[in-house]
Amino acid sequence: MTIKVLAFAGSPRRGGNSETLLDWVIEGMKEEGGVEVEKVVLTEANVNPCRGCNACEKLNKCVQRDGMDILHDKIIDADCIILAAPIFCMGICSQAKALIDRFQVFRSRKFVLKLPVVPPERRGKRLGIFLSTAGQNWDYVFDAAVPSVKCFFHVIDVRDRDIHYLMINNVDEKGAILNHPTANDDAGKLAHEVISELRKRLEM
């Protein structure tokens, strides 16, 4: 059995700081062995914003036919879900916010229709990772992103205490993260920690 990881690169800038951070984590996970990672680049994934129609509260599915049709089952199947996104204007970039808001279908399933999002035996065995970068050096620059990230994971049955965070500020221009003193090491450590924890929980 392999550990399944689904990784979202939320930035519109390809190969930028948040995607580099994500690539380091993915690399670290692959070194652990027995890990299957799928990386989804959001700007190429055709995920439209939520329309706020609330039809999912009745239908248990979204009325929009787009990239989420493909992602839906992968989100449920993954043992670990990673969201990587930069901070723009003191919040998560709008491409990632669109994905977060489309998780409304899971929220409706869980809280309105009271149906399971993952099978009962998999609850408490899913981990989440939020990776972020910001140009500003303010230490509170990530504060407004975190509540939305908690919603994102909460509705897909990843508990608050099972979300791991690695957020690096003061990296603005493309490639700035390459000069960060600890980011690369921290990403490697995080990958190791999360995969070890998953092995334990999945009794592998």
Added chain:
Amino acid sequence: MRVKVLGISGSPHRHGNTETLLDAFLEGAAESGGEVDKVILKNLDYVPCRGCNACHKTGECIVQDAAPPLFDRIFGMDCIAVASPIYSMGITAELKGLIDRTQYIWARKFVIKTLFFSHEHISRHKGIFISTAGLSWDNVFDAAFPAITAFFNTIGFEYHDNIIANEMDHYEGILGHPTALREAREKGQSVVREIERLKSR
């Protein structure tokens, strides 16, 4: 000259709670003699910021769509009311997508330094944030404020006030809320009067 007020509706849901609250504000502004108009973001053709940072060199956005003309229009306003419901503890992707597009204006101010707003200019240009949320939590708007603050700061508007109403699920919509619509109307009336006073000085 009449006080110009523009409402910007960031909800994908037409005539829902947030847009109704915005309408009450705009009605109040019109009652005080304001010249009011409304933009519906979901009907506007613009894409999110690409994060390419080309504007850091030129001060212009390389994406030619409806966003830069909307910012030009905003610069001609005395007051803007930016409205978004709370989705997943934040503003909608539509409004965040627009706010992120102000990067070229930010670059003019802080990178190439060709744009500066005086304190007097800022104090005469008022920004209002209008929002509704289904949840009853007191903190449900907290994560929306920083992006709205960044938006108003970048475009040289004072973050004048919030018109926010939570517990929409409990009240079964904005029409069931005991005070929100009246408050929005009164704030629309008073902000126009205040801008008139500032302009006549």
